[in-house]
Amino acid sequence: SGVTKNLFSAISDPKPMTSRKVTVVGIGAVGMATAVSLLCQGISNDICLIDVMEDRLKGEMMDLQHGSLFLHNPKIHASKDFKSSAGSKVCIVTAGVRQQEGESRLDLVQRNANILKTTIPALCQHSPDAILIIVSNPCDILTYVAWKLSKLPVNRVFGSGTNLDSSRFRFLIAQRLGCSTSSVHGWIIGEHGDSSVPVWSGVNIAGVRLKDIAPKMGDDDDPELWKKVHKDVIDAAYQIIKLKGFTNWAIGLSAAALTNTILTNQHNVHAVSVMVKGRHGLDYEVFLSLPAVIGANGVEKVVMQHLAPNERCALKFSAAMLSEIQCGIKL
Numbered sequence: 668s669g670v671t672k673n674l675f676s677a678i679s680d681p682k683p684m685t686s687r688k689v690t691v692v693g694i695g696a697v698g699m700a701t702a703v704s705l706l707c708q709g710i711s712n713d714i715c716l717i718d719v720m721e722d723r724l725k726g727e728m729m730d731l732q733h734g735s736l737f738l739h740n741p742k743i744h745a746s747k748d749f750k751s752s753a754g755s756k757v758c759i760v761t762a763g764v765r766q767q768e769g770e771s772r773l774d775l776v777q778r779n780a781n782i783l784k785t786t787i788p789a790l791c792q793h794s795p796d797a798i799l800i801i802v803s804n805p806c807d808i809l810t811y812v813a814w815k816l817s818k819l820p821v822n823r824v825f826g827s828g829t830n831l832d833s834s835r836f837r838f839l840i841a842q843r844l845g846c847s848t849s850s851v852h853g854w855i856i857g858e859h860g861d862s863s864v865p866v867w868s869g870v871n872i873a874g875v876r877l878k879d880i881a882p883k884m885g886d887d888d889d890p891e892l893w894k895k896v897h898k899d900v901i902d903a904a905y906q907i908i909k910l911k912g913f914t915n916w917a918i919g920l921s922a923a924a925l926t927n928t929i930l931t932n933q934h935n936v937h938a939v940s941v942m943v944k945g946r947h948g949l950d951y952e953v954f955l956s957l958p959a960v961i962g963a964n965g966v967e968k969v970v971m972q973h974l975a976p977n978e979r980c981a982l983k984f985s986a987a988m989l990s991e992i993q994c995g996i997k998l
């Protein structure tokens with residue numbers, strides 16, 4: 668038009684640079700917290716929102732677009748058609764249905780698996796090189812389902828897993844000790860949620876292992892009751908549900924942090940849900956969280972922590988449980 672012709676003297680035609688496009692599937696509280704975390708931290712400037720609720724989708728897209736001035740002038744698009752996710756480097760799946768009153772866990776799993784049956788193949792069709800991060804719950808089982816449906820190598824699909832559990836764990840310890848969360852190193856591994864496994868021997872600040880100072884740390888007869896920190900991680904989840912009805916900010920920030928590690932090929936170590944067969948004596952084809960090195964190719968390496976017998980036993984129990992549930996899922 669007249670204005671653009673007379674306003675700009677073009678130097679180059681805008682060729683698409685190697686975009687860091689990210690697709691977020693599911694625009695519920697978690698999906699939107701993830702999108703906002705990505706945009707506010709400048710982790711991605713090219714976001715695609717996918718959901719089936721078209722009005723809500725358009726509203727969220729417009730509302731986010733109107734914040735462009737306060738962001739890094741991002742490209743934000745939204746559609747129920749997966750075509751608009753084409754060329755994504757990372758696809759974050761937060762879509763899922765809530766557990767209904769009295770619904771069995773297996774029914775919930777099957778309903779969420781049914782959503783993945785259309786979602787995963789469509790994402791892979793339009794972004795064949797993408798890394799998939801599964802956030803939907805139950806996370807470990809749905810990460811397995813997504814991996815099976817994607818037919819991708821195991822490094823390209825992982826779950827947010829105990830990344831959130833570990834961040835709450837480190838926060839609570841940091842509160843107890845009076846230092847920053849990032850300075851408290853500690854890992855919760857295994858099944859995300861109620862049956863997660865805290866690796867007490869690994870909790871340290873500047874390499875000083877708390878277990879060396881408080882040898883009974885994590886035991887039931889520990890006078891300092893450190894085991895309560897893990898219980899508080901679990902109780903916090905239920906308390907937040909009771910207080911606000913859902914959780915979204917910490918999980919959204921954690922999904923954005925995982926995405927940043929991929930897009931910047933940072934090789935950070937995160938507790939995420941990976942295929943554990945052949946590790947720690949586990950023989951099941953299941954996904955559980957272990958500390959993993961994450962980069963542009965997704966899961967690059969797994970850190971093999973020295974686990975106590977009870978920790979290995981808890982992982983084995985979870986693996987057997989997940990394997991049993993997975994057998995009951997119709998893919």
Ligand SMILES: O=C1N[C@](c2ccsc2)(c2cccc(Nc3ccc(F)cc3)n2)CC(O)=C1Sc1ccccc1Cl
Pocket residue numbers: 766775804805806831832835859860861900901902903904905907908912913914
């Ligand atoms: O902070 C949460 N909130 C959720 C939630 C629930 C509704 S909206 C958000 C939560 C909170 C409490 C329990 C619970 N259980 C659950 C199990 C299987 C499912 F398929 C879905 C949910 N989920 C979802 C979830 O996974 C978390 S983390 C979490 C949960 C339980 C124990 C420890 C942790 Cl670190």
